[in-house]
Amino acid sequence: MAMTTDRPARLRRGIVLTAVGIIAALGAVVVPTPAQACACGGYVAADGYEVAVNREVAAIAWDGETERILLEMDVLTDAPDAALLIPTPAPAEVALGDSEMFDELLDVIAPEVEVTYTWWPEASFGDGAGAAPGAAAPDLGVDVLETVDLGPLEASVLSADDADGLAQWLDEHGYVMQDGLATALRPYITEGWYYVAMRLTTDAADLSGELQPVDLTFASESLIYPMRLSAAAATDQFVRTYVFADRRMARTDASEDTASVDLRFAGAVDPAAVENPTLAEIAGVTPYLTVMDQWFHEPSTEIVSDFTFSASTQTGDYREVVHETRMREILGMPAGPVLTFLGLVAAALALLIGGRAVSRRARRRSAVPAGPRQSTASEPEPQPAPPAGVDGGGQERHPSHL
Incomplete structure (x- = not known):
């Protein structure tokens, strides 16, 4: 991986990250109160300061031999400088990350929206920075394998064979590791893991805000996310893992049974x-790409292992479906009530107009006077009676003389 120092000016906001190796996924962490552990590792700061992460996003790709992780974080702290320490199974290479990649990832996994239209509204009834590490003291059991200067980022790759020695090494460089974090590091030291230490400094009053993403690669025989340091966290942990592999992946570690795992997306991404x-x-x-969300409400008891991933027994693609109800409107008002009102008005007008027409016809009938009876062809016209002495044929009748 290329280690370039030519970066845009927006990256040079005075932040120097001295640290950390992550692995296997994408995490988004919201921590309302400071805690020394986060989903990807542990923060250490000068005595009297605390650091919390209110957003942590990581994307991981694994091709069967090498892992690549990109990490982006928002930090809440009053400390002028701090360091992030995260274990990796092999020494990591470090470069600056691409923040725009995370924006497009959100578009890639965006839910499908199914729209249902309604004509009626819903009824409602109310309601102090030291120098960058150089070399570790031999008696502490800590070796600095590499220090990478990337302009706004300086990262040191460490190996350690003793948790107390690593804590003392950090103390000599101005950082205090709490006992809980030191205890959580012991299994990694026993297993021979390495550490990326990234120092965070700024010219501003404190470190709070979005930090420049970091891009890490390291050799790995399996897809693994180092979660055991998060057992030292005192607050809820939310982790989203974006896992890129050659097929759909699933969690296979012991912590998978202690907390809910929600599938958010599974499908191929066309480059x-x-x-x-x-x-x-x-x-x-x-x-x-397989995306999963994990919540831990009691990290000390629910996080009992690192995250491990392998091929899922489910082979189909998955995308969330969001059901959205939209109102049909007429002139900005719900169509149902508007049409009902217009229908009632039309009916009322029809009744009014019809009633008036009937009334006019009735008045016209009552205003016409009664006339003489007209004869018809079936009724012969009455004839006047013939005068005396004349028969009906018009002949004069004469008395007969006997």
């Missing part, structure tokens, strides 16, 4: 259909 070059590069090698 030709996306605009971001980093996303297109990842999808060109590992085209299938």
